[in-house]
Amino acid sequence: MFKVLKTRFEQGCRTMKYPREPVDLPPRYRGLPKIHPCETEIVEECAANCPQDAINVQTGSIDLGRCLFCGLCEEISAGKFVTFSRDFGLGCAEREQLITTGSLPELAAHSKRHFKKLFGRSLQLRQVCAGGCNNCEADINVLATPAYDLSRFGISYAASPRHADGIHVTGPITRNMKSALLATFEAVPAPKVVIASGACAISGGPFFGSKEVSKGLDSIIPVDLYIPGCPPHPLTTLHALLQFFK
Numbered sequence: 001m002f003k004v005l006k007t008r009f010e011q012g013c014r015t016m017k018y019p020r021e022p023v024d025l026p027p028r029y030r031g032l033p034k035i036h037p038c039e040t041e042i043v044e045e046c047a048a049n050c051p052q053d054a055i056n057v058q059t060g061s062i063d064l065g066r067c068l069f070c071g072l073c074e075e076i077s078a079g080k081f082v083t084f085s086r087d088f089g090l091g092c093a094e095r096e097q098l099i100t101t102g103s104l105p106e107l108a109a110h111s112k113r114h115f116k117k118l119f120g121r122s123l124q125l126r127q128v129c130a131g132g133c134n135n136c137e138a139d140i141n142v143l144a145t146p147a148y149d150l151s152r153f154g155i156s157y158a159a160s161p162r163h164a165d166g167i168h169v170t171g172p173i174t175r176n177m178k179s180a181l182l183a184t185f186e187a188v189p190a191p192k193v194v195i196a197s198g199a200c201a202i203s204g205g206p207f208f209g210s211k212e213v214s215k216g217l218d219s220i221i222p223v224d225l226y227i228p229g230c231p232p233h234p235l236t237t238l239h240a241l242l243q244f245f246k
Helices: 002-011 040-049 072-077 113-119 135-144 175-187 199-203 234-245
Strands: 033-035 061-063 082-084 123-129 155-157 166-170 193-197 225-227
Touching (some): 135 155, 135 166, 135 234, 166 175, 193 199
16 A cells, blocks of 8 residues: 555646647647648549548638548648648537638537536536447546546536436447437436537548438537537537536
């Protein structure tokens, strides 16, 4: 026991100081895309090669709800059309807000006031994996580690939907998971919040257009918070939760 206490004392606090202090992510991290004026031909080439059909040539915008942040558009355009910043604040309150030309609206200003009042001090979520690959789920689990310590903000994940204030959905919502998702949603007492996390939950991800998956969570139930990414970085999820509820 004394060895354990000695080790803990020597290691000190391993929890990051975010949000009190900013976090500098490594250069290889791809966050909010910055879109630059360029020739239409370059945008057309990027759109033609985008595996997610996430680029609109007419508006020069990128749909972050579909984007996998693969970086192919940046590579093809050599940074002339788009460069990915290290800004991890990607959460949005409306689906249309994810269609960006280089910036996103402030999430805190678009959050529902009654959510802050109800869940600002304590938020219990039930995580629903609706046919995903487990990458989104893995990065949600990371939030419970000492590095992030999500519970210090009064946010945690419940074992039962009846003990939860809302659901946090990942995955493309396959046909076999749709009924389970709806049952979980109905089991959560009102008022409740719904979070769509990752490209799969928001738009179907790489499976969009398939009859085996949904067109997005909001085609089944109302969504209050969208967190894009493939998967969303833990800091993206943490930032969205804090901005939306705190």
